[in-house]
Amino acid sequence: MSRRRPGRLSARDLVGLGVFGLRTRPARVVLSALGIAIGIAAMIAVVGISSSSQAALARVLDGLGTNLLQVTPGRDALGTDVPLPEASRDMLDRRPDVEQAAGVGRVPGQRVYRSDRIPAAASGGITLDVALGDLEGVLRSEMSSGTWFGDASDDLPQVVLGSTAAATLGLDRVHPGSRVWIDGRWVAVVGVLAPLPLAPDLDSSALVPESTAADEFGWDGRPTRLFARADPERVAAVRDVLARTVNPAEPTAVTVSRPSEALAAQQASEASFTGLLLGIGGVALLVGGIGVANTMVITVLERRAEVGVRRALGARRRHIRDQFLVESLLLSLLGGAVGVALGAAVTAVFALSQGWPVVVPAWAAVGGLVATVVIGGVSGLYPASRAARIPPTSALAAA
Amino acid sequence: MSGVETVGGLVGTTRASSEATTTPTAAEAVLELRGVTKVYGGLAALGGVDLSVTRGEFLAVVGPSGSGKSTMLNVMGTLDRPTTGSVRVAGHEVGGLGDDALSRLRAEHIGFVFQHFHLASGATATENVADGLLYAGVPRRERIDRARGALDRVGLGHRVDHRPHQLSGGEKQRVAIARAIVGEPALLLADEPTGALDSVSGAAVLRLLDDLNAGGTTVVVITHDLSLAATLPRRVRMRDGLIEGEVLR
Numbered sequence: 001m002s003r004r005r006p007g008r009l010s011a012r013d014l015v016g017l018g019v020f021g022l023r024t025r026p027a028r029v030v031l032s033a034l035g036i037a038i039g040i041a042a043m044i045a046v047v048g049i050s051s052s053s054q055a056a057l058a059r060v061l062d063g064l065g066t067n068l069l070q071v072t073p074g075r076d077a078l079g080t081d082v083p084l085p086e087a088s089r090d091m092l093d094r095r096p097d098v099e100q101a102a103g104v105g106r107v108p109g110q111r112v113y114r115s116d117r118i119p120a121a122a123s124g125g126i127t128l129d130v131a132l133g134d135l136e137g138v139l140r141s142e143m144s145s146g147t148w149f150g151d152a153s154d155d156l157p158q159v160v161l162g163s164t165a166a167a168t169l170g171l172d173r174v175h176p177g178s179r180v181w182i183d184g185r186w187v188a189v190v191g192v193l194a195p196l197p198l199a200p201d202l203d204s205s206a207l208v209p210e211s212t213a214a215d216e217f218g219w220d221g222r223p224t225r226l227f228a229r230a231d232p233e234r235v236a237a238v239r240d241v242l243a244r245t246v247n248p249a250e251p252t253a254v255t256v257s258r259p260s261e262a263l264a265a266q267q268a269s270e271a272s273f274t275g276l277l278l279g280i281g282g283v284a285l286l287v288g289g290i291g292v293a294n295t296m297v298i299t300v301l302e303r304r305a306e307v308g309v310r311r312a313l314g315a316r317r318r319h320i321r322d323q324f325l326v327e328s329l330l331l332s333l334l335g336g337a338v339g340v341a342l343g344a345a346v347t348a349v350f351a352l353s354q355g356w357p358v359v360v361p362a363w364a365a366v367g368g369l370v371a372t373v374v375i376g377g378v379s380g381l382y383p384a385s386r387a388a389r390i391p392p393t394s395a396l397a398a399a
Numbered sequence: 400m401s402g403v404e405t406v407g408g409l410v411g412t413t414r415a416s417s418e419a420t421t422t423p424t425a426a427e428a429v430l431e432l433r434g435v436t437k438v439y440g441g442l443a444a445l446g447g448v449d450l451s452v453t454r455g456e457f458l459a460v461v462g463p464s465g466s467g468k469s470t471m472l473n474v475m476g477t478l479d480r481p482t483t484g485s486v487r488v489a490g491h492e493v494g495g496l497g498d499d500a501l502s503r504l505r506a507e508h509i510g511f512v513f514q515h516f517h518l519a520s521g522a523t524a525t526e527n528v529a530d531g532l533l534y535a536g537v538p539r540r541e542r543i544d545r546a547r548g549a550l551d552r553v554g555l556g557h558r559v560d561h562r563p564h565q566l567s568g569g570e571k572q573r574v575a576i577a578r579a580i581v582g583e584p585a586l587l588l589a590d591e592p593t594g595a596l597d598s599v600s601g602a603a604v605l606r607l608l609d610d611l612n613a614g615g616t617t618v619v620v621i622t623h624d625l626s627l628a629a630t631l632p633r634r635v636r637m638r639d640g641l642i643e644g645e646v647l648r
Contacts (some may be wrong), residue, residue: 008536156596309517312478313578314506314534316499390480392505395517396469396590 009319018326025299029331032288036335036375037342039285040368041378044343046277047364049350050270056356057267062197064140066260069100071226071246074255082253083222088246089132092226095245097234102133103226104202107219112159112206113181114169124168129184129205129224130213131160138227139196146174146191149209156188157212164203166192169234180206183217198259199227256276288335289375296328296383300390307387308395321388328380329373336372340365413581427453428487429585429617430475435484437470437640445471445481446640452586452619457481457612459628460621462521462637469590471637474517476509476588477501489585506534510579516571518563524550524574525559531578549577553607573607580611589620593627605630 009017022029071092076082085091092101107130111123135141136148145166149158159180166172169180169188178189187208196202214217226246230238235258243254300307307320315323344360351358430452437445444467452458462468473479474486477493486493489508496504505511510531518527528546529539537545550559553573563571572592579587589608593601605627612618620631630632634646 009533010539013533013539020519020521024519305517306519308528309511309513310534311502312476312505312511313531314502314504314510314536316502318499319502319534393473395511395513396473396478 003154009322014322014326015330017323018330019273020282021299021303021323021327022330028295028299029334032291033331033335033338035288035291036285036332036341036372037288039281039283039288040336040339041346042284043278043281044340044360044364044368045346045350046274046281048343048347048358048360050274051345051359051361051364052351052356053270053354055359056351056354057263059357060197061260061263061314064260065229065232067230067232068138068187068198068259069228069230069235069242070199070237070257070259071103071228071242072255072257074253076250076253082247082250084224084226084254085247085249086221086223087222087228091132091245092228092242095238097231098137098228099231100134100229101226102131102138103223104135104136104205104207105130105132105213105219105222105268106224107208107213107217110183110217112165112169112252114171115179116181116186124165125204126165126168127205128213129207129208130219131207132210132223132226134192135207139199139202141196142194143191144194145172146178146189148191150190156186157208157216158190159187160191160193160207161189162203162205162207163195165206168204182206185216194374197263233260237344244309264291283380285371285375289332289379292328292332292335292376293379293383295331296324296380297386299327300324300383300387303387304390304394307390310391311392312395317388321384322391324384324387325377328384329376332362332372332376332379333369336369338370340368343368429454429456429489430619431485431487431622432475432481432542433485433487434480435474435486437467437479443640445474446483448640448642450635450642452568452617454585454617455612455615457609457618457631458620458633458635459627459631460619460635460637461623461628462643463623465639466637467640468621468623468637470640472588472590475586475619476511478582488546489608502534507582508585510582510584510587512575512579512587512589512592514594516563516568516575516595518571518574518578520563522563523560524566524577527563527574528577529579531581535582537582545581546577549581550574552580552611553577556574567600568596569603572596572600572604576604576607580616585617587616587618589618591622591624592620593624594622601627 053223072085073082089101089103092098107128110128111120112126113127144163148160152300156179159182161169161171171178172191174189174192179186180189208217214221228238228242238269239256239258240257243251247254347360348358404627413426428451430450432448432450435445435448436443448471460468460471470479476479477486480493488504491504493501519530525543525546528549529542532542532545547559550556553576555570555573555577558566558570563574566574592608593604595606608620622628632648636643636645
């Protein structure tokens with residue numbers, strides 16, 4: 001008898017009462033928990049998919065490296081375009097904190113055609129660019145077909161196509177004898193590049209080697225864009241001095257950027273969209289919470305006799321209130337747990353279909369469950385206080 | 400209010416008759432009503448009732464519907480408070496107790512049996528009976544053990560894991576009785592305990608109550624069934640909110 005604690009129900013007893021209350025009305029429990037589950041699942045899926053996509057980007061950036069710097073021509077104080085000096089690539093190469101440098105030079109006015117039968121106007125927007133140095137290595141690009149420039153196997157000049165350019169020309173795969181028509185002559189296609197995340201505008205380029213460009217297409221020898229792989233420890237420092245390095249005379253007329261930052265910024269703009277979707281999930285959750293409150297109100301109305309019996313057995317108002325509150329919490333928590341599982345499953349399916357790593361942040365799962373506890377508590381407060389006010393005589397009145 | 404006054408005129412005679420027929424000493428009284436009235440919206444459901452129930456008694460409160468029996472039950476069971484007058488249960492003056500204290504009083508000293516059993520449909524007989532100790536702060540293990548014991552006492556030791564829908568009406572009522580007595584209450588209140596049963600089951604339930612009474616439990620049965628009441632040692636007859644008369648056997 002010493003262990004008696006009248007006036008208190010243990011947590012286990014309360015949970016037992018709550019589980020029992022739910023177990024006797026399974027259909028209603030499933031339907032009202034579903035509302036919460038959908039809301040939580042939507043939010044978890046939004047966060048999970050966004051996190052998975054970020055993880056995928058991080059993985060891509062890891063492969064591409066974040067130490068790539070891009071140098072493009074700018075304008076002087078008068079607004080005149082200032083081209084990069086011819087020797088600028090060599091200047092980059094000479095810096096000890098630049099591991100590797102490469103570039104491209106635009107050959108103006110040249111168009112690339114599938115064959116000599118295509119009308120000149122139907123150029124498809126493909127530009128002709130010169131690959132300077134180890135462009136493939138600096139951009140860490142991969143060939144989707146064929147090879148980078150190699151030994152000339154026949155007498156024709158050679159070209160490597162960017163992924164978009166190849167698709168436009170209908171040359172997704174390179175065969176021996178694949179050719180395109182440039183500036184009134186046939187050029188052999190030796191390779192097609194995979195998309196270049198760090199230099200996406202080169203995807204619509206046809207690239208030719210330096211010697212071919214000067215000899216065959218009249219390139220003026222000026223680079224239009226340079227890429228430098230900086231010492232990973234000193235990327236920021238290198239970035240600051242790069243303009244002066246490539247054009248000591250007019251450093252302000254040079255633009256230096258870090259392409260990996262552009263990718264990250266793009267991700268950030270997607271994050272604001274994620275916020276919107278989260279808001280929609282929140283509305284779904286709110287509606288789910290109202291569903292729980294509704295269910296609990298009806299449950300309380302139906303269980304006046306049970307409340308009366310419990311009061312007759314000695315339950316205090318607080319016991320009745322706690323019983324229904326716990327029931328509401330469990331109902332909501334059940335929905336939350338199902339929702340977290342569902343959201344994680346949706347994330348996994350979507351991420352795997354995109355070839356992304358599956359990431360469901362722990363804070364989202366925990367946050368989702370905490371949110372459902374709060375919702376269950378708030379939704380249960382009013383019905384539970386109503387139940388507590390049911391008079392003890394109700395067991396007898398309900399014949 | 401005129402109703403109260405009209406009935407109030409009869410209080411004296413009621414009191415006189417009850418004093419004439421019951422002679423318990425205060426120490427033995429499990430339940431004591433003194434001048435109890437209950438007024439609902441100007442209508443007096445109880446018009447001034449005196450009643451004393453001694454430990455070990457077995458009595459019936461009889462009367463037609465509307466006679467105030469149910470209100471009597473509510474007041475005796477501390478489910479409702481009287482408008483005026485005094486109610487003492489197991490030595491506690493109800494008027495001075497708050498809602499929590501009344502709940503505790505019910506948990507520890509009063510057992511209820513209802514006409515319609517009011518068992519939890521999804522729970523086993525043992526779980527239903529164990530609920531009778533839930534609010535008295537008894538630990539779970541002990542509740543289950545004592546529930547089994549109580550089911551044994553009502554002759555359902557072989558039905559401990561059955562659920563209400565697997566039991567007959569008479570068995571359900573015996574489970575409900577086990578729930579009422581599992582806490583060893585000073586007072587067992589039964590509201591039409593045989594009202595929803597056939598005559599055979601009803602007789603068995605009555606025998607059970609008789610056995611419990613023989614074992615020392617104080618039992619008050621509220622019923623409109625005169626033939627049932629006729630078998631009990633003491634009958635209190637109610638009419639229009641007053642005790643009309645009393646028979647001791």
